[in-house]
Amino acid sequence: MQRDLFEEEHLLFRETVHDFLAREVVPHHDRWEKDGIVPREVWKKAGEIGMFGFGVPEEYGGAGIKDFRYNAVIVEEVMGIGATGLGYSLHNDVMAPYFVDLTNDEQKARWLPGFVSGELITAVAMTEPGAGSDLQGIRTTAVREGDHYVVNGQKTFITNGINSDLVVVVAKTAPEAGAKGVSLLVVERGMEGFSRGRNLEKIGMHAQDTAELFFDDVRVPAANLLGEQEGQGFFQLMANLPQERLSIAVMAVATAESVLRTTIEYCRTRKAFGQSIGSFQNTRFVLAELDTEVEIARHYVDKCILALNAGELSAVDAAKAKWWTTELQTKVVDRCLQLHGGYGYMMEYPVAKAWIDSRVQTIYGGTTEIMKEIIGRSFGF
Numbered sequence: 001m002q003r004d005l006f007e008e009e010h011l012l013f014r015e016t017v018h019d020f021l022a023r024e025v026v027p028h029h030d031r032w033e034k035d036g037i038v039p040r041e042v043w044k045k046a047g048e049i050g051m052f053g054f055g056v057p058e059e060y061g062g063a064g065i066k067d068f069r070y071n072a073v074i075v076e077e078v079m080g081i082g083a084t085g086l087g088y089s090l091h092n093d094v095m096a097p098y099f100v101d102l103t104n105d106e107q108k109a110r111w112l113p114g115f116v117s118g119e120l121i122t123a124v125a126m127t128e129p130g131a132g133s134d135l136q137g138i139r140t141t142a143v144r145e146g147d148h149y150v151v152n153g154q155k156t157f158i159t160n161g162i163n164s165d166l167v168v169v170v171a172k173t174a175p176e177a178g179a180k181g182v183s184l185l186v187v188e189r190g191m192e193g194f195s196r197g198r199n200l201e202k203i204g205m206h207a208q209d210t211a212e213l214f215f216d217d218v219r220v221p222a223a224n225l226l227g228e229q230e231g232q233g234f235f236q237l238m239a240n241l242p243q244e245r246l247s248i249a250v251m252a253v254a255t256a257e258s259v260l261r262t263t264i265e266y267c268r269t270r271k272a273f274g275q276s277i278g279s280f281q282n283t284r285f286v287l288a289e290l291d292t293e294v295e296i297a298r299h300y301v302d303k304c305i306l307a308l309n310a311g312e313l314s315a316v317d318a319a320k321a322k323w324w325t326t327e328l329q330t331k332v333v334d335r336c337l338q339l340h341g342g343y344g345y346m347m348e349y350p351v352a353k354a355w356i357d358s359r360v361q362t363i364y365g366g367t368t369e370i371m372k373e374i375i376g377r378s379f380g381f
């Protein structure tokens, strides 16, 4: 079925992104996988061609265009080459709303130009060793002392954890107040008492820096609070999570499409019993099922992108997109790996890398189970 999401300007932008990735990322990504991190220079280079912060107002260096289709173009191109080390989608899709919508003019002037240029890399620190799905269980505190907050606590599994310059930290400013006692504070690289722990060793996504963060009496200026007053953090997070989940769904479908494409090609050329493996009915049926499901997923996700642009993407719709597409992704890469036989288990084949990289998709950004909880609660039982 014809895809009608994009217009001329998005297609032109796709070419720019595609060329950039071919030039600056493809030749180096294998090395970054071994290094466990992507160099900061490649962030600046992406910033130079306008890949960050479309929704940032022009006066701060952005394009001033809030259109998630541009975000989707980047995610699709990045996933198309399996460059899972680039934390661009976290910066662009997840963090931009915090820095554009929740900041005052003074904060915008301090942070947005660097956000757009790729010189200030961002991260969000919600998860702690003892609290992931259950955000209200976090223990990091921020105690107001004059015109500062004193932050104490520990975070883990933080994407861009090593490279980040600005970390939106979820902390309790009024521990007894439940959801109304949570605030978001921007902790900056170099603040005394802020340190990074291990760059965590993961099953996949080896080039992505995922780290532990520690806060030991960090004095964060009150001017780094996001939003007009304390206690809004939980609601600010809830408002931004649908966009984060949609970004993950875009990644899921793009990865599934890319793996499916290379697998169909593999099945065309690989021979067994004197014929191509694509000529076996089982192969055709497996591919037919996957192709059908991925195409249906694609159309639902495209509809979600338009709903987001119109300010109408609900938490429930985003949860549906997130769990269904990511579960589909893990199924697609697994079945496609099987169709590759032993070669599918070899890292030189893209399907092998896609298989290990995909596993986390049903976990971060809210697990499949939590997505089903969100949908289930909407029935009002």
Ligand SMILES: Cc1cc2nc3c(=O)[nH]c(=O)nc-3n(C[C@H](O)[C@H](O)[C@H](O)COP(=O)(O)OP(=O)(O)OC[C@H]3O[C@@H](n4cnc5c(N)ncnc54)[C@H](O)[C@@H]3O)c2cc1C
Residues within 6 Å of the ligand: 123, 124, 125, 126, 127, 130, 131, 132, 133, 134, 156, 157, 158, 159, 160, 202, 210, 360, 363, 364, 365, 366, 367, 368, 369, 370, 373
């Ligand atoms: C690679 C990676 C990158 C990440 N990046 C970030 C980041 O940038 N920032 C950040 O803050 N966090 C990040 N995370 C953390 C991620 O969001 C959490 O791991 C995730 O939300 C799950 O939390 P948890 O690990 O504590 O699991 P738990 O909450 O302990 O869940 C364990 C299991 O119990 C299930 N479960 C929990 N509650 C329920 C329930 N009510 N009903 C049914 N089942 C339930 C879960 O679905 C899961 O299967 C990242 C994680 C990974 C692995």
